[in-house]
Amino acid sequence: MSRYNVKETEARWQAEWDKRGCFAAREGGTKPKYYVLEMFPYPSGRIHMGHVRNYTLGDVVARYKRAKGFNVLHPMGWDAFGLPAENAAIQNKVHPAKWTRENIAAMRDQLKSMGLSYDWSREVATCEPDYYRHEQKMFLDFLKQGLVYRKESWVNWDPVENTVLANEQVIDGKGWRSGVAVEKRLLAQWFLKITAYAQDLLDELDRLDRWPERVRLMQENWIGRSEGLRLTFALEGRDQGVEIFTTRPDTLFGASFLAIAANHPLAQELARNDALLAAFVAECNRMGTSEEAIETAEKKGFDTGLKAIHPFIAGRTVPVYIANFVLMDYGTGAIFGCPAHDERDLEFARQYGLDVIAVVAPAGADPATFAIGDTPYLDDGRLIHSDFLNGLNVAQAKKAAIERIEQMGQGHRTVNWRLRDWGVSRQRYWGCPIPIIHCASCGIVPVPEKDLPVVLPEDVGFDKPGNPLDHHPSWKNVPCPTCGKPARRETDTFDTFFESSWYFARFCAPVEGQAFTKSAVDYWMPVDQYIGGIEHAILHLLYSRFFTRALKDCGYLSVREPFAGLLTQGMICHETYRGADGAWLFPTEVEKGADGRTVQTGSGQAVAVGRSEKMSKSKKNVVDPEGIIATYGADTARLFMLSDSPPERDLDWTEAGVEGAWRYINRLWRMASEPPQPIAAIGQPMPDLTPAGLALWRLTHKTIAGVTDDLDRFHFNKAVARIRELSNGLADLPPDTPGLGWLERNVLEVIVRLAGPMVPHLGEALWRELGHDDLLVDAAWPLPDPALLVDDTIVVAVQVNGKLRGELSLPLDVDKTIAEREALALANVQAAMAGKAPKRVIVVPNRIVNVVV
RNA sequence: GCCCCAGUGGCGGAAUGGUAGACGCGGCAGACUCAAAAUCUGUUGACCGCAAGGUCGUGUUGGUUCGAGUCCGACCUGGGGCACCA
Numbered sequence: 001m002s003r004y005n006v007k008e009t010e011a012r013w014q015a016e017w018d019k020r021g022c023f024a025a026r027e028g029g030t031k032p033k034y035y036v037l038e039m040f041p042y043p044s045g046r047i048h049m050g051h052v053r054n055y056t057l058g059d060v061v062a063r064y065k066r067a068k069g070f071n072v073l074h075p076m077g078w079d080a081f082g083l084p085a086e087n088a089a090i091q092n093k094v095h096p097a098k099w100t101r102e103n104i105a106a107m108r109d110q111l112k113s114m115g116l117s118y119d120w121s122r123e124v125a126t127c128e129p130d131y132y133r134h135e136q137k138m139f140l141d142f143l144k145q146g147l148v149y150r151k152e153s154w155v156n157w158d159p160v161e162n163t164v165l166a167n168e169q170v171i172d173g174k175g176w177r178s179g180v181a182v183e184k185r186l187l188a189q190w191f192l193k194i195t196a197y198a199q200d201l202l203d204e205l206d207r208l209d210r211w212p213e214r215v216r217l218m219q220e221n222w223i224g225r226s227e228g229l230r231l232t233f234a235l236e237g238r239d240q241g242v243e244i245f246t247t248r249p250d251t252l253f254g255a256s257f258l259a260i261a262a263n264h265p266l267a268q269e270l271a272r273n274d275a276l277l278a279a280f281v282a283e284c285n286r287m288g289t290s291e292e293a294i295e296t297a298e299k300k301g302f303d304t305g306l307k308a309i310h311p312f313i314a315g316r317t318v319p320v321y322i323a324n325f326v327l328m329d330y331g332t333g334a335i336f337g338c339p340a341h342d343e344r345d346l347e348f349a350r351q352y353g354l355d356v357i358a359v360v361a362p363a364g365a366d367p368a369t370f371a372i373g374d375t376p377y378l379d380d381g382r383l384i385h386s387d388f389l390n391g392l393n394v395a396q397a398k399k400a401a402i403e404r405i406e407q408m409g410q411g412h413r414t415v416n417w418r419l420r421d422w423g424v425s426r427q428r429y430w431g432c433p434i435p436i437i438h439c440a441s442c443g444i445v446p447v448p449e450k451d452l453p454v455v456l457p458e459d460v461g462f463d464k465p466g467n468p469l470d471h472h473p474s475w476k477n478v479p480c481p482t483c484g485k486p487a488r489r490e491t492d493t494f495d496t497f498f499e500s501s502w503y504f505a506r507f508c509a510p511v512e513g514q515a516f517t518k519s520a521v522d523y524w525m526p527v528d529q530y531i532g533g534i535e536h537a538i539l540h541l542l543y544s545r546f547f548t549r550a551l552k553d554c555g556y557l558s559v560r561e562p563f564a565g566l567l568t569q570g571m572i573c574h575e576t577y578r579g580a581d582g583a584w585l586f587p588t589e590v591e592k593g594a595d596g597r598t599v600q601t602g603s604g605q606a607v608a609v610g611r612s613e614k615m616s617k618s619k620k621n622v623v624d625p626e627g628i629i630a631t632y633g634a635d636t637a638r639l640f641m642l643s644d645s646p647p648e649r650d651l652d653w654t655e656a657g658v659e660g661a662w663r664y665i666n667r668l669w670r671m672a673s674e675p676p677q678p679i680a681a682i683g684q685p686m687p688d689l690t691p692a693g694l695a696l697w698r699l700t701h702k703t704i705a706g707v708t709d710d711l712d713r714f715h716f717n718k719a720v721a722r723i724r725e726l727s728n729g730l731a732d733l734p735p736d737t738p739g740l741g742w743l744e745r746n747v748l749e750v751i752v753r754l755a756g757p758m759v760p761h762l763g764e765a766l767w768r769e770l771g772h773d774d775l776l777v778d779a780a781w782p783l784p785d786p787a788l789l790v791d792d793t794i795v796v797a798v799q800v801n802g803k804l805r806g807e808l809s810l811p812l813d814v815d816k817t818i819a820e821r822e823a824l825a826l827a828n829v830q831a832a833m834a835g836k837a838p839k840r841v842i843v844v845p846n847r848i849v850n851v852v853v
Numbered sequence: 854g855c856c857c858c859a860g861u862g863g864c865g866g867a868a869u870g871g872u873a874g875a876c877g878c879g880g881c882a883g884a885c886u887c888a889a890a891a892u893c894u895g896u897u898g899a900c901c902g903c904a905a906g907g908u909c910g911u912g913u914u915g916g917u918u919c920g921a922g923u924c925c926g927a928c929c930u931g932g933g934g935c936a937c938c939a
Contacts, residue, residue, distance in 0.1 A: 042939050083938065155937075166937040214857055218934075221856055291935050295854040325854090329936090344854085419936095426937065496939070537857085539936065571933085614932085643877070644865050648858095650932080652865060656878050663891095664877085670892090717866070721876035728876090731893095797872035802920045804872055828906085842919050848871045852919050 004669040006633035010761040014115050022777050023117045025073040027523045034070035035524045036062045037504055037563075039532030039540075040077045043103035043125075044084060047110045049572040049615060049653060050533065052625045056638045057569060057647050057716070058531045059116045063757035064711050066117070067781040073524050075507040076111065076118040078104050080127035081496045083166060085430045089462045096430040097458050100127055110626060114634045115760050117777070122510050126499035131506065132432035133453030134515035135498055140435060140446050141554040147193045150444065153423055154263065154285075154328075157185035162465045164427040167290050184263075184285035189425035189492070190434060194546045198223055198417045200560075201545055210565035212648065215537045222538050224418020229402050230332065231411035233258060233308040236317060242266060242308060245331030245416050249405070250397035251338040253386035254359035256349060258308045259301065259323035261333040267322045270304055277302055277322070284324045291327070299348045300324045308336075311410055312387065323348065329420050340372045359386045360394060422543060424495045429460060429468045431493025439480035439487035448481050454489070467491055500540055501547035504530075504562055521557045530563040534648075537568060567714055570650040574621040576610035584620040587655075588627075612652050623653055635759035636662045642758055643720035665762055668727065668755070672748055672769045676735035680745040682771055687739040696729045700747050701788040707754045708781070716758070723755050745770070753782050798823045799850040800832040808849070816843040823849040 017023065027033075038058035041051055055076075062074040078100075085096035092099075104125055111118075124131050142148045156165040160178035164187070169176045194201075202223045205216045228247035235241055242258060260267055262284035271278040280302040287293050300323070307317035318336070325344055326335055339349035340358040349356055360381045361370040367384035383389040388404070389397040405411040425434065433454040435447035447454055457475040460468035469476060469491040480487035502515070504527050509520035541563070548562040577585040579600050591601045598607045615622045628637050640661040645651040672679070689697060703726040710719035730747045733740055749770060756763035756776050767776040790812065796819065798806045806828040810819055820841045823829060829851060836853040843849050 039939095044939090079939070164937070167935095168938045170937095218857060222935085292854075295935090297854090423937080428937085495937075500939085533939090534858090534933070535939080538934070540939080611931095646866080649866090650859090654865080654878075657865070660878055667892090718876080721867075724876055795872085799872080799920075802871095802918095807872070831906095840919065842871090844871060848920085850871080850919055 004666050004673075004762075004765070006635070006761075009765045010113075010115060010633050010635070013761045013764040014112065016764070016775070017115075017117070017777065020775070022775070023072075023074065023119050024121060025071070025075075025119045027520055029071055031069055031071040033073070033524060034065045034529075035073045035508075035527045036065065036529045037075065037507070037527045037531070039530070039536060040079050040500070040503060041107065042082055042084070043078050043080055043100055043107055045103040045106060047107055047625055049623060049625055050569075051111075052114065052637055053569055053572060053641045053647075053651065054532060055111065055114060055116050056641045057567065057714075058529075059114075059638075059760075060642065060711070060716060060757040061529055061531070061714075062117050063760060063777065064781070066777065067753070067757065067779065069780065072117075073507070074117055074119060075122040076116070076120070077122075077124035077503060077507065078107075078126065079496065079500050079503075080104065080125045081132075081431045081493075081499060083428065083430070086428060086462070089430075093462075095458065097127070100125075100430075110629075113626075113629055114638070117760070122507050124503060124506055124510055126432075126496075126503065127430070127456075129453045129455050130512065132456075132499065134506070135432060135494070135502065136435040136447070136452050136454060137449060138502070138515065138551065138554070138556070139494075140449065141556075142192065142550055143446060145550070145554055147196065147550055147553075149191055149193065149421075150188055151191060152186045153189045153191075154184045155187050155189075155427070157183045159183060160465075163467070173286055173293075181286050183282075184287075187425075187427070189423050190436075191421040191423050192546070192550070194422045194543070195417055195419055197546055197549050198225070198419050200549065201419075201542065204545075204561060208561065208564075208566070211563075212566060212568055215534070215541070215566060215568060218537050219542055222419065222542065226416050226418070228414060228416055229398075229405060229411055230414045231311065231336075231405055233311065233336070234410075235320070236307040236309060238306070240266075242320065242334050243332045243411075244334040244336050245414070246336060247416075248338065248341060248398070249401035250383065250386075250389065250392075250394050251341045251359050252310075252312060252336070252401055253383075253389065254338040254340045254357040255310060255318055255336045256339055256355040256357060257318050257337040257345075257352075258320045259326045259335050259337055259348070260320065261326040261328035262322055262324065263328040264322070264326075264333045267304075270306075270322075277304070280322065284322075287324065294325060294327065297324055299344060299351060301348060301352055303352075311405060311408065319354070321348075321352070330418065331416050339376065341376050341378060343376055343378075346372070346376045357385060359384060359389075360397075422495075422497075422546070424498055425492040426495050427467050427491075428493055429456075429462075431496060432456070432498060433469075434490045434492050434494060436490040437478060437480060437487050438490065439483065439485065441485060442480055442482045442487075445480055445482050445487070451481070456493075469493075497540060497543045501544045502551065504544070505548075505551070505557060515556065518557060522559075525557060525559045526562055526564045529565040529567065531567045531569065534568040534570070541566070567647060569647045570645070571614045572653050573612040573650050574615050574623060574653045575612050576619050576621045578608045578610065580605045580607075584618075586620045587623055614650070615653070628658065632658060632662045633665075633761070635665055635762045639665065639720065639759050642716040644717060646717050647714055664724065665759060668751065668762065668766065669769075671727065671731065671744075672752075672766050675741075675744050677737075677740040677744065679748070679770065680741040682745070684742055684745070686746075687742050689739045689743070690737060692733060693737055693739050693743055696733060696743060696747065698788045698791070699726060699729050700750050701784040704750060704754065704782045704784040705789055708784075711757070719754070720758065723751055727751055750782055752776065753779055794846045796823075796846065797848045798826060798829055799848065800829055801852060802850060803832070805829050805832045810846075813845060816845065819843050819845075819849055823851065 036058055038054050062072050066072045080100050085100050088099045089096045156170050158165050158175035158178050160180050165175055170182050175182055205219055226247050229249040230245050232241040232243045262281045271281045287297055301321035304320045306320040308320050310316040337345040339346040339356040356372050358370050358372050361384050362381045380394045383392045383397045389400055402413045433456055435454045437445045439445050457472055460472055464471055476489050478489055505516050505521050508524040509516040544562050549560050551557050577590050579585050589601055590598050590607050598609050600607050640658050644657050703722050706722045707719045752763050752766045763776045792812055793809050794812055796808045796810050798808055806826045808822050820843055833853050838851050838853055840852040
């Protein structure tokens with residue numbers, strides 16, 4: 001018996017594809033182009049199961065489209081700048097560049113062992129100057145185009161480490177390493193005007209019809225367009241008023257306070273002369289910058305003592321608070337509070353004993369008695385207690401209130417966006433230097449294009465806190481390009497989303513001297529199918545959409561949208577294990593004991609098995625793909641990734657599931673290498689077949705049609721199920737079936753071609769075993785014979801009052817009256833009708849007959 | 854807190870509003886074997902029944918429909934995102 005040798009087979013065909021350059025992409029030709037791209041990985045050191053899933057999905061699409069006759073581009077590279085490299089530098093005393101390059105080399109080998117159909121000649125690493133130099137030029141072009149500006153912005157500041165912290169480095173309001181309370185600090189930073197494209201980014205979402213609905217919704221909410229009113233409240237005893245933004249100008253008569261952000265200029269001003277207030281502002285600033293931290297914190301306010309004058313009610317004033325739930329970045333950093341019709345405002349009002357005045361009541365409610373209890377009234381209704389607005393509905397009242405304010409000259413209708421401009425400055429070393437020089441006399445001076453790239457120096461140390469670029473003597477201090485006097489470089493680097501916002505374009509033509517050639521980008525872009533994790537649903541995808549527009553407006557390329565199709569995969573989960581001492585255990589540290597219970601390997605102690613959760617290092621419920629590939633081969637890992645769950649859902653990694661995939665691969669190999677009858681030669685005419693043989697041949701064509709449809713819709717798990725069904729059908733034929741040799745040849749060839757994109761190494765091996773000299777990767781996708789897709793008889797279900805009572809075998813498209821007559825004649829149907837006459841009979845052709853009595 | 858998604862056998866899942874549970878995993882029984890592994894065959898939602906067949910069943914609950922896992926409303930549970938992780 002010729003046992004399937006995975007190691008040898010996989011290595012052999014990987015070498016063969018490589019030798020022949022099967023996956024090198026070239027522009028042009030008569031075939032339609034197809035660009036399939038998976039999100040490139042951060043080179044953390046080893047691939048994890050999430051990568052295996054992501055890249056398997058992409059590879060199936062790439063190989064399938066190639067077989068279907070497309071000119072496919074399928075590249076891979078490395079998102080190589082980022083925080084983990086710096087953390088490794090500090091913890092392990094290894095330079096980020098060395099660490100990153102070694103990780104890339106290791107991960108490239110791992111990816112190559114998966115047999116992925118990449119055009120490796122296009123590989124890029126974003127940490128190399130020949131990559132990032134182009135984005136420095138882009139930044140300068142954006143600057144010329146008016147898409148870049150500088151402003152002060154708040155960051156998490158660790159006062160001990162003297163450094164800016166990422167949100168993930170802030171744990172319970174404290175620095176992860178120092179353990180001291182994090183402060184907010186203002187720093188001058190660079191911003192890209194993504195808000196200039198807000199309307200366009202929103203409008204175009206509707207046309208991204210091959211994106212998941214939920215991703216589009218998340219982006220829509222993120223962009224957060226809202227129409228409302230900007231209104232300036234005058235303050236008693238002060239010249240300057242406070243400008244607020246509201247989406248509910250209809251509730252102005254219910255206003256009972258104003259609230260401004262702790263970072264609002266007015267709050268800053270007042271805090272200078274008020275120690276208590278300054279302490280409160282400082283407390284707010286310790287909260288962290290994330291929206292989650294702000295929204296979940298207890299609502300707190302500080303009464304400034306100032307009174308704001310109500311625009312509509314003569315003599316009415318409301319107190320002005322500084323509140324921890326008002327965001328400086330949204331609207332004007334100030335709101336008016338109407339507790340009756342807003343949840344946060346109500347909570348705040350109850351806490352500080354402020355008025356709750358209902359100004360909208362449900363239709364039919366009595367204005368005299370309608371009152372707000374524990375919950376605000378948020379629905380539409382009729383305006384009450386609101387002077388000229390009384391009796392209007394919410395929409396009418398908004399319009400009327402805005403018009404009145406505009407007449408008074410105190411404000412105007414406006415569109416507000418939740419979307420904020422993209423802050424791209426990072427106070428970090430391991431990133432792309434921002435090509436700017438600060439000169440005492442000339443101010444901000446862009447690095448001249450002839451001086452690009454600004455290369456990130458590698459001779460730095462990590463022993464001092466803060467950004468190493470700040471302590472670098474020669475790199476930081478340079479003459480001003482304009483006046484020649486001593487100046488200093490910008491020491492901030494770009495957000496790493498910068499690199500990932502255009503890498504898809506670079507892949508089209510990773511040439512020297514320019515970011516990409518326009519002709520190549522115009523040929524390949526947009527990406528036809530982009531595949532990656534749902535965790536990138538907003539930021540990366542939105543930044544890339546913005547960046548593509550900005551590049552277009554600077555003349556780099558011709559498309560507006562980078563990704564025409566998007567598939568977001570679910571996460572990989574695994575059971576969790578804890579030993580007797582409560583410590584997490586790796587799956588490799590546990591085994592099934594003799595009694596079927598899970599025990600710790602070696603000690604034999606009982607292990608508590610927890611539910612399946614997202615694989616994470618902290619819970620140790622991770623499985624290393626390298627071990628799986630070494631034991632079972634890449635095809636097994638790939639097949640399991642595809643067969644058990646639809647791609648967008650989470651996938652449970654189980655040893656049993658892997659075993660199942662492994663068994664199936666060996667089963668297919670045996671079917672070809674040890675067939676019950678000799679396999680017929682290539683090209684033999686179809687012999688006379690038995691009814692069972694003919695049914696299998698029909699099933700073969702239905703499988704071609706079904707798998708094709710499944711792959712087009714990314715239903716890979718169903719495609720695998722169909723292929724298994726077909727191979728079960730072939731195996732179920734008795735060994736003496738006439739014409740079996742012909743069926744083996746023709747059914748197996750279909751199975752091999754359909755399964756080829758999923759298990760490419762096995763596919764090539766079987767293709768050769770079946771006597772072909774060419775490669776399966778060059779074979780065309782099979783086409784079904786339409787005549788074999790329809791059956792002449794159909795089994796139709798018969799119901800009485802919606803309950804299944806029997807089945808009927810009927811000719812295809814039989815006349816309704818015949819179906820009805822046959823259904824009523826069934827003994828079981830008669831029994832269920834209990835002698836009653838049918839009131840109505842519903843006949844759905846070729847599907848169901850329902851008798852209603 | 855806000856936004857989004859998902860709940861179907863012991864498990865992963867399948868099902869254009871039309872026979873719920875395809876396919877796989879696991880279990881059980883059997884064949885092969887000195888034995889084991891591998892492989893093959895049968896069986897497998899629950900309950901009642903010798904059987905034919907029947908009753909129940911897609912997180913909970915109400916509705917629309919001849920017919921609901923699928924559509925609508927309310928709720929429960931789990932998961933993801935929330936702008937310096939990538």
